Amino acid sequence: MNSFQGLLDGFAVALTPENILFALIGCLVGMLVGVLPGIGQSAGMALLIPLTYVLPPAGAIIMLASIFYGAAYGGRITSILMNIPGESESVVTTFEGYPMARKGRAGVALSVTAITSFAGSIISVIVVAFAALPLSLLARYLGPPEYFALMVLGLCLVVALIDKSLVKGVLMIGLGLFLAQVGADPVQGSARFSFGSPDLLSGIPLLAVIMGFFGVSDVLLAAGRRHIPGAMAKIERLMPERKDLTDSVGSTLRGTAIGFIFGLIPGMVAAVSTFASYVTEKRVSKHPEKFGTGVIQGITGPEAANKSFEIASFIPLFTLGIPGSAALAILMSAFLIQGVTPGPAMFTQSPDLVWGVIASMVVGNVILLILNFPLVKVWVQILKVPADILGMVVIAVSVVGIYSVNNSLVDILLLVLFSLLAVMLKLLHFPLPPLVLAFVLGGRIEGSFRQTLVLSGGNPLTFLTHPIAATILVIAAASIILLKLRRKKPLVVKPATLELDSPANR
């Protein structure tokens, strides 16, 4: 099967009424969590993951994937209207979006970014569709040592690129790996750190970790928030002028390319691509001094980059089986729940599923364009629903969701434990994405490590005798050393003078 045929077959899956409905549900939830500051895409995905146990595989994955890229659309609304970015990648959108809103062009900013987001997403989906299959064929030549090295690289990049302490980042990897080892040893079956509890013998439930670290803990922190949200700009006119659109073509294409390239790197954060796009737009502009006053290219480029990044980040997951972020780790866990292991074999073992998900990204983005252009005022109304009421509902839904999988009350107690732990870790600025990534990948990392040693007769130096694995491990070590040593200041961006002090800008 070639890519074109695969994509056509994928549309046959994605365009069934049932899967369109799942895409719509995913887009609605994604928009909701994107619009509401404090609840991220990971939390939204975590909340709906219990449903994947009872849904058909294609519908379940399409729904979660729609939340993943749908949240990126929602984040820009509060950035433009309230100067409050829903996610870190939407910070850049406040630089020009909020000044546009102050000039009475909030509606234009929202509609133009909806169109450029759609364009960036569709271009990226086409590239993913035609690049994923050839890359997956190449990936089949990789063995256990290379996979081990790639997973280590993914974890190292997540730690290196997150703007947090290196010590805390690596500590979270250690904790995630440890949590993944609780339960029966995969080779000998002996109990590890289960403390005699039969509930822990099958391991710590994935949902308790994901929902505790991203769903309930986010809500608990938001429930106690004493901040008063800023005022919201009014939307007067939605339709952009012709000049707004023509001015946005170049920035959209540049942003799409930048976002796509950054999205291919496992562990990369979308915020870096949006910052890079903003820097690029300012550098190519004939009037860089106007940046910070509501320049349309300053929002269309980063927004296209953001969406392109999200779509491109599916490539490492589909071709190598390596999730580049916590949200993709949750998506990967949904694949595993359905009995499908993400990776190069997926294109031959589950072609309907993988092509259906790729094609559904087109369907999902059409839905999101409709939700974000003519229906954008509906989302503005949702912002007026008290966040604490939504938060309480989220906790109740989490409890039902986690219980529905195993009918286990112990899982709910673990949810409480991990939620409390997550609150403390977040307050102390421990980065949680490395923990969740390490937890999801822990079993596979250990498996490939042990396989490699068995194949080499127990020689630990075998990783250095495999040139690809050795090169990847060197890159992993170098990424941490170089990125952390060179970062002396936190990421600081000033829209007017633009000082982007991050490795991506050096």
Add this chain to the structure above:
Amino acid sequence: MTNEDNGVTGEPAGHTPTPRDSQLFARADLIAMLFFLVLGVAIIFGAISLKVTNALGIGPGMFPLVSGVLIGGLGLVGSISRIRKFRAPASLSSLDADAVAPSLLDEGETPLESEETFTTVNWLRLGLALALVVAFVFIVPVVGFVLALSLLTLGLMKLVARRTWVLSIIVAIGAGALTYFGFGVFLGIHMTGSSLALFSWLDT
């Protein structure tokens, strides 16, 4: 057009960290690092008891050992750097730990603007929310899952979100009905029933 003309009347809210925030953060940060140090040592001992190597090459304790070394080792590094920061002169103690002990592995942080801090979190509400979920686990066998969930939602709405009784009861009944029909009837998921005959009609 002025800001007010567009309804933009305020800047986004944010929390500027106070000296108390920084003090609490520094102490809690040290306690966390000491906790990870102890946890790492415990994992190392546990891993050794599981056997690190065996006839197949590596035993079930190998990977836990790696995790334990990572956690304990970095907990030690973090603890030392934070203790050094506490002992530094007052003029330096308010600075980032990098200023005191700059190195790749020796980093410290202070609360950043607009991030949650120990003083912005409403600990009473947070504790209440978690306590209600724990209580929920214990009342499920008595009243059944659906009714327990309604009671949980009622408690969350009334005690944590501090909403009116009317709104709280409406949301609680809605949550219970959604669970019963959505999960129980539509998805066919079995939920723990009540031990009391009075509530047995709610069993799914």
